[in-house]
Amino acid sequence: MENCVFCKIAKGEIPSGKVYEDDEILVFKDIEPLTKIHLLCIPKEHFKTVAELDDARAALLGRALKKIGKLAPSWGLENGYRLVMNQGEEAGQSVPHLHIHILGGERLRWEK
Ligand code: AMP
Ligand code: ZN
DSSP states (O other): OOOOOOHHHHSSSSSSOOEEEEEEEEEOOOOOOOOEEEEEESSOOOOGGGGGGGHHHHHHHHHHHHHHHGGGGGGGGGTOOEEEEEOOOGGGGGSSOOEEEEEEOOOOOOOO
């Protein structure tokens, strides 16, 4: 999709701190990390939210999660991490290309 920053990262048109790539997903460092380790996992295909999942995209997302589970220890997340997917405006989704935040490298709080 034109003018989508994550599509451009997926195509290698703008640089990213890539930590993993295959033919369908990319994992790279968030440019404004919220935690000591903050990665983003994106499908290379452009779509915005889980509302747009069909069977093929759901399977792709499953493979992405499986890959995160396998590789997280190699990213320094062997003691745990948090996965977050902001969906739409009220959740604060600022990039309209589905992405999984991978947060960790420190003790994370979970409270209001
Ligand atoms: P969200 O607010 O859930 O849509 O998350 C978007 C995330 O993308 C934010 O945490 C941004 O810091 C991050 N981000 C935006 N542009 C870039 C970029 N060029 N490279 C890496 N991360 C980015
Ligand atoms: Zn995109």
